[in-house]
Amino acid sequence: MTLPRLDSAGFVVIRAALGPTIHLRIAIRMLGGSAERMPAHGGGSWLEQIAWGVDSVMATARLAYVGQLLGAGMVIRQQLERWTENLAYNSGTFHRPGEDRADFIERVWSVAPKQSWRMPAETPNGRYPAFVSTRSPGRVFSDLSEFLHGRLYREAVAWDAVELLAPGRMGDSEVRSAYRLIAEGMALVVERLRACVGTYAVESGRAEMESMVWQLPNATPAGSKPPPSQMLYPLTPQTGLNPVVVADSLAVHSVFERILKGERPAGRVYRDDEMLDICFLEFRARAIAGALRAFSQEKEKVGRLDFDYLLFRENHYILSSEIAALASRWEQGEIADGLAISASALRSGFWLWLEDDDRAMSMLRTVLEQVARVRTWRTKPEKARRLEASPATMPRDWLEAAGLRRLAALNRALGEMAHLRADGSWSGARDLLAELQHPESRIEDYLHTGRGHALSWMSLILAKEAVAVIGRHSAVLARSMGEIVSWFDVDEPGRDREYQRFLDFAWTLRRADIIKKDRSGPAFRRAQLRKLFGEPPVPFRPAVLIGDPEVGM
Template structure:
């Protein structure tokens, strides 16, 4: 694999090819015939992949029968099954997550009345205070979308960064600060409970919620059960225990919603509308979901380029946006909305996804303009590479968890699979929080590597409940990647001390052509995504070898991996990061 700079990569893996029609036909007819043929080929590959048992023996049998194609079909089929499950459990997941959007529509309307732009990008924090508050609401929408997509890591990162951001705002307003040496959890508990500020009353304080989300991002704690549900147990539906664990993210988001409501009510009062301010302060934050869509997939699935031209997806999302705007227009005109209130959370989701689709389409077009026809560098190819790497990591996690001694590695690889998926989904929408997901990926792939190359040292780190990502990266022999790790880590924080733009420039600086490429500023996050996918694939290949089967070589064939060249590519990345280690990240 020629990947000395993670840019010169081959095209997406093709399981089979179809024959080209021999007779001359009109272009439209030929295109439709090709599409039908491709669907048939894909359907056959999917049926074969579904028949492969999710065991080492099952994958070996697929390899014997169809060669590497059989293994690729099994991996891609697992990805497809994962997407289908989102639809199958859609009503249940909407009942769990949509209540968090109960107040989205009226609070967004108030933010827009104060000056927030109606068509603001969903992922920009905004230059004005109303836009910034609206970004907080949009962040709740982004987290809800990931919860509906069975994405615990991405949802937890958004909930955690928002908790940090609005805790910083609260601390400023009440003139309190974290004491020197005071633990973050203790500080948040003291801040939120000691100054008379409203927050949801339940059996967990704000700092404790923050701690549980933080533990998940290091692949620790009870919330890891959600990661296993996402990454490995793709045939399962969420149990009552899973639903209970999801409440940690829901509660953290409710804290954010409560503070946003307070900020908006205060802004309205400052504008002289005291009666309206009282009404805003009494808007219910969470009410039971009473309306949902039967086919959730097109609304929640990742914004891959083919979505932009799919009339069904466009129709579903645009239709929900129309209803959202009808309610907003009625509010703007002082009329009672004709659209029943039960549908507001659902239309709020559609409004968020409509704006995300618009932004993703523009980003895809910009990517094509920058990359041109460079084979293998398209968004679609990156998606296939991520699917193959993520599914192999998940499959290895399933195989390794049967051995108690290898359970830490299984946890690490399950986390890699789930976090990489969240990273790609957010990256497709130009959301910088994708980089926070990559920080989880790099930590856990380093953890898996440390267990493989330095098991004694890995065991010592594992016994330390306060182990840091740096510990694993150094144990993996990747100390020179410290800048990469630190830059990604900045995106996992939402406090005012974090500066995502500075961290982004650090990512830009470690590209091989950072000094010569006029588009380097636009490709820093893409480079980080592709490098992380590559490193996950490289480590997965090494762990497949531990089962003493020919599957390792088959997987290398699928992802076009040469170990020597791969190690040289990672070495080159580490050297660039080390040379620029003094680059600031905040």
């Protein structure tokens, strides 16, 4: 595969926000962090949770580098939620009944030092535009949410899905604004991760490392050129796992390990931009190694690897995304926006799924909402206008209006995984996704195939709606598109019966519970107590607020 050669001011702010992760990643390894942990996996220890946060910021940058701004926005919004919970716990800030999520985030961050982060206008490596975060944390969260729901920076999504990252459009106002929004979210998350790494260093008897972490600038200018494109590819055998890329990843991993030992592989100290790329490529090398281990384990379990089936699924998802993008090009307004958003979200969902990343399901929630939105505009435009005008409209309202209420259980499972909160349960949502597989279609290991099953059905549902939209312009072309995607070929009624059977079975699980079982830390326990007993009379206040520059950690 190929990616356009992109190089612009959008990458300047992404790389500046990413810059401090160089030292955070090195510090985590020096404190005992794993050299092999799959980036998408949180791990069981507190240090590995922090490491997962750093890797998540890098995952955000990876999607931003390839223009998948919607996916980048989803990952960093979840991280902002997760590390806000950390700050809330440490500052004794409680969620009030009925409080808007953005208001809660704003209130939590009000206890932290009010600092804006700025890229210096001039550095030894050249001139960079000054960048000051003008949005408050609550505003960053709400703007990210508006972006993910298709109400902000729609042209930035169309640039990815419809215009295929046309280099000449990267400087457009909405594209630049979307990059800046994502960078602001990254900067907030990195600020909390610095506090967590510093605290862990003190508790581990490494106070000198805490000083190093807090002496870092809030942003490190690192140019505008992205890492080598082959290290950004999706992890399929033909692209991100081909032998050349795997060999490159091993070489970069070796360089990083030598740096940790105090060596200078290049015979000199690396520049900031070089070191940032080395750390980023080490992050990708761990993802590649993890994927190869997973393939090896699967081969041991089943005796062979069916790459042809993986390629079939990849082609299915690509076709669904591209047909939706094509339909978007021929439409306008909300239908065009919804199809473009769905196309971009499905692609990011597939890329994340390849890395065993639960956040793939977050992207499918966006696909489901936007498909229902498009279908409502296509079949009930007056109802769609009312829903669009109401600030209280939820994804379930679009499903109801679109005649997709049988997908209520799927919407709840995906919605649970669209956010990351102290009282949430991704494992419970994964269990529900597994149960949504029809009993007659389940394999013995069906508990581990629920996410892939959801991805395939959402690809089908998107393709069906995109073909219906194309049918508004040409019945002949719609039929041809339907034949390309054999899942819903109109000449195969058995396929439609299978689709209807899935919808009917999903409806039987509409009241299934999502069992809360994977949050066991102190923040979760306190959240449960608040639900039972309400707000404590005297809020908990730690002796030292994390991040207070006057009293330290």
